[in-house]
Amino acid sequence: MSSTAPPPVEGSSTTSRPSAGPRALVETTGIEIIAEAERTAKPHQLFWPWFAANVSVFGMSYGAYVLGFGISFWQAVVVAVVGIVVSFALCGLIAIAGKRGSAPTMVLSRAAFGVHGQKLPGIISWLTSIGWETSLAISAVLATATVFQALGLASGTTVLVIATLVIAAIIVTASVLGYHTIMRIQSVLTWATGAMTVLFMILTIPHIHWSAVASMPSGSPQAMVGALVMVMTGFGLGWINIAADWSRYQRRSTSDGAIIAWNTIGGSAAPVVLVIFGLLLAGSDEDVMAKIGDDPVGTLVTLLPLWALIPFWLVAVLTLVSGAVNGIYSSGLTLLSLGIRIPRPAAAFVDGAILTAGTIWVVFFADDFIGPFQSFLVTLGVPIASWAGILIADVLTRRTDYDAEALFDPRGRYGAFDGTSIATLLVTSVIGWGLVVNQYSDASFNDWQGYLLEPLTLGTYVDAPDGAYWDGPWAYSNLGVLLALVLSFVITLVFRRARIRRQEIGLERRVR
Incomplete structure (x- = not known):
């Protein structure tokens, strides 16, 4: 079995570098292998970052998104539970790699793509992380403006400037401080935001009308598939490219099942409750149904008593910031994995600066950005799903831990x-893009997608005078994301098994 000592740090002149201890204020460990002595985390601790990043009240807006596919409440409940739990379980499978290899996700992915070949999915992952976390920061700033306006407090440019600077500062600072600080922060935020979210749900119960919810007609199986893919993409698959970053401090002896379980529980516990509650709210009131998807904070503000708005604002902002912190921390690690030779705190700062610039641009200057931005991120979701299928199959096939030194040596076994x-x-990305469609009228640059729907008789493009649209039961089911995931998994499972076995020669087989 290869040595478990940390391999040379990329860009370092030394053969190894001791990482900051667990109690250090700033984590200096970059993409190098975590020293065995520092791998002291316990499986249940994975609950904190996953729960805190996904307890956002914005999860309620997915209730409107799911019902928008024209399905009933009970169909939507099935879709929400299955989609959320399965997608976070997939994160758990990739998190196994973090426990086995003690390195960030995009470094461990080198075993499947090669040390240099990994830069292709690495760039896609970095763009995706930066994009989603910028979106979270933007939402936090706009939520501040919405609540302050509802309270009759200061509003306008001054509030937006202060909110942008404060929110960006919190995200950047926590990301720069690193893993141990983030874990402490998230463990506190989990209890605080979780408790307050329950309070808000209790306060909005009077707005639920079961008769209206129960009378919603059932939809087609195709509509359920479309809603399922949307839920999986919006929740677990949105985090899957950073899943191993939070398990790399786990002991090597930790069972794979414990890693999967705590990732799944932490990630899915809050969203399952929030989405189902969002289904009840959206199904009870057509006005809420129409507005909550585009303006979740503004819509929820109208359902709450005035005294609850400040606590609601704090929770909304903190949960969005929690997600952004996780993402920027991981995007910094991904930046290092691409060959950028700077310390980890500096990488997190660079990505935080990009997030800040993006937030400022959207909040103050962009007139038409959100639709194109979301369309761009959805487009990246297809190759991310393909990458996930490849890496999951790779992780499940391997019978040994990773060769630490080979992950950093293009001449090594990988x-x-x-x-x-x-x-x-x-190939699977090209196929996948042909089976998803651009759903944003202000993102015409992505109208090239969906080119396989008509040849496969899955949908028809209708160029109507009042706006073009796709017609057909499968047109908006976004099959391309699911197909890219499954097809990549099967291909890797079948065609890379022999290569993986050759890579394992000379390595000790895992006991567990």
């Missing part, structure tokens, strides 16, 4: 490029 994985990612 090689510089893995042609099978790269080709699989490219």
